């Protein structure tokens with residue numbers, strides 16, 4: 001929720017790279033993505049995290065965009081690995097406090113993850129997934145889609161989705177079809193890998209080394225910043 005006291009009391013800053021500007025960007029984008037075109041939450045939040053990153057690219061350039069994508073990737077890896085470790089520790093019968101001590105973390109730091117430890121990392125379409133994972137990997141999936149089908153088809157697809165049907169909740173299959181139509185590519189394997197499988201070891205284009213150079217990497221990054 002945006003409130004004048006909370007957000008607008010602060011200066012927006014010179015390059016709009018921090019809250020409250022980033023929160024405004026995210027919420028404005030949600031007027032189309034989620035409230036206009038109704039996407040399921042895992043998809044809407046991935047798209048909005050991605051469009052926030054596109055805003056960074058627009059304002060600050062390619063290097064800042066790449067840095068942001070890396071931050072998302074690092075965040076994913078960090079959280080997924082923590083959930084999987086807690087899953088193992090819980091399986092051995094350790095309590096939250098014992099697990100925190102084992103990980104050299106405080107119980108307060110571990111607490112938000114504890115309820116998700118019984119399932120650990122899950123595909124981002126799974127209703128039981130730790131929400132931050134679909135913010136992070138959801139955005140990385142859209143970035144990967146952009147690389148997969150190219151800028152022209154990608155932007156045409158985004159335009160088609162967000163000027164498309166507003167009278168019902170979209171499915172991932174419908175979303176996929178729009179980008180298939182724009183690009184002429186079969187995205188079945190791509191969608192399966194990003195949305196229905198665990199992990200984030202997709203081939204990633206790291207443009208810092210030049211577009212077109214593919215590297216294999218684990219996914220990473222930041223604390224969930226989510227909003228709604």
Ligand SMILES: [Zn+2]
Nearest residue numbers: 026045048228
């Ligand atoms: Zn959002």
